[in-house]
Amino acid sequence: MFTPCPTERSRAIADRVESFVRKIVAPYERDPRYGAHGPSADLVDELRAKAREAGVMTPHILNDGSHLTQLETAAVLKRSGLSPLGPVAVNTMAPDEGNMFLLGKVATPEQRRRFLDQLVSGAARSAFFMTEPAEDGGAGSDPSMLQTTAVKRGDEWVINGRKMFITGAEGASVGIVMARTSEDGKVQSTMFLVDLPDPAIRIERVLDTIDNSMPGGHALIVIDNLRVPASQVLGEINEGFRYAQVRLSPARLSHCMRWHGCATRAHEIAVAYATTRKAFGKLLIDHEGVGFMLAENLIDLQQAALMIDWCAGVLDGGALGTNESSMTKVAVSEAVFRVADRCVQIMGGSGVSRDSIVEQVFREVRAFRIYDGPTEVHKWSLAKMIKRKTLSGEASHG
Known part of the structure; x- marks a missing residue:
């Protein structure tokens, strides 16, 4: 059913992940803590403790911090998906997997230590704040419609806006906020790293959606005068x-x-x-x-x-x-x-x-x-x- 693993190391990792998902994770699929807005925090913690014990936590990132190739990652992540709870248990689920990849590519060494390490270990979850409500004329499939703004005030940026369908915001510890930082009429954006929870980021409600595999569900968010130090700009300004x-x-x-x-x-x-x-x-x-x-x-x-x-x-x-x-x-x-x-x-x-x-x-x-x-x-x-x-x-x- 799966295409062959491209390398010996990917085969070994994929086999361990598959065994873990089939034997350990699948029985949790009927756990009452697996609700309409995804698995609860204590269920996630329990599954991840078992993943650490089995040596399959964040299997696509190696102990030295290097990443499997995308072809090798494919072999591993397909196996992790054999249960909807599998990616949650072994820490290959969205949005964390994508956020870890981005931080590994763009973050400074200090930002990696502060934000990335806790994600790779599976000790924390993250959220990516980009999509916005349609009624606000905000960004969806077209990111150039971004309405959330970030304005420089001294050594800080002040962010205001609303975000929609933000996966995993409830219970996340790390956030990546995308905001408009346009200059001279140009449509530009910047990404900011934030510690969560923050009183300036308020969850209006967690939406009832057709899916329920991702912890925290998908939330409607209000960002009200969020202050972010300049040191937490992710990458370069206006390169969001x-x-x-x-x-x-x-x-x-x-x-x-x-x-x-x-x-x-x-x-x-x-x-x-x-x-x-x-x-x-x-x-x-x-x-x-x-x-x-x-x-x-x-x-x-x-x-x-x-x-x-x-x-x-x-x-x-x-x-x-x-x-x-x-x-x-x-x-x-x-x-x-x-x-x-x-x-x-x-x-x-x-x-x-x-x-x-x-x-x-x-x-x-x-x-x-x-x-x-x-x-x-x-x-x-x-x-x-x-x-x-x-x-x-x-x-x-x-």
């Missing part, structure tokens, strides 16, 4: 949009990795059901309509795995991978949704019941088609790229 791209390409890909693992698990459950459940005198899998759906699942999962590995190779080659990650995000999110949808259909009433994890996988991957850029936005971006290259003569012919 550029850093967002540094984060977003691998973060999109990481989502693909994790949800590929979940879809694989759903397929396994559907196969087990179809090979034991009988109807009209024979096993479900012997009915062509069911057997063909399972075959289509295999095809979609394999194609998705190959897209993930292809994009990982592009990123490992040093490219920003904006177009490649867009193509992969579209292909994988649509493919794993088809897989989850077929699994629900094959299992009938059992597929829509929360007695099985298949129902949750269906909800999670449906949301995946929206966040980190809806399918339609990525297609539109790719169409613009095609037009630009064709009209400029960059496109190949023949």
Whole structure:
């Protein structure tokens, strides 16, 4: 079901992660502490304690602080996704995984010590404050619409605005806030590191959403005169949009990795059901309509795995991978949704019941088609790229 691990070290890590997720994490899927807004803080702490004991905490970042290649990371994160709780337990879940990657690339040594180390250890969670409410005309898929402002006041920056769908804000200890720092009419932004909780950052409410795999849920936030010292500017001033791209390409890909693992698990459950459940005198899998759906699942999962590995190779080659990650995000999110949808259909009433994890996988991957850029936005971006290259003569012919 998974493409081969590219290196011996990635195989060893991936195997340990898979064993841990299947044997230790999966039984927690019905834990009452796993609620509508994600696993509770004490459930996260309990799972992470077990992950440390098993030696699989933050498995994509090695003891010396170095990061597995993206291709190696793909092998590991796909296995971590075999349960919706797996990435939470082993610390490969969004937004922490993407925030750790960004801090590793951009933060100063002091910022890494203060903010990154606690994330890598799994002792703390983080939130990324970028998306804004639509009713405010704020940034969603178009970050240039950013309304939150940051104004320099002496040695501090004062930030005001509202943020929407902020994953994990409730219970987070580290925040990355993206705010507008435009000058001379230019639309520019800057990222700021903040300690959480902070009285200037208020959670209005945690939204009830279709998914519930991420701790803290997705919150509506008000930022009221938040004061951030200049030492906590992440990277350079007015370079927030550029850093967002540094984060977003691998973060999109990481989502693909994790949800590929979940879809694989759903397929396994559907196969087990179809090979034991009988109807009209024979096993479900012997009915062509069911057997063909399972075959289509295999095809979609394999194609998705190959897209993930292809994009990982592009990123490992040093490219920003904006177009490649867009193509992969579209292909994988649509493919794993088809897989989850077929699994629900094959299992009938059992597929829509929360007695099985298949129902949750269906909800999670449906949301995946929206966040980190809806399918339609990525297609539109790719169409613009095609037009630009064709009209400029960059496109190949023949």
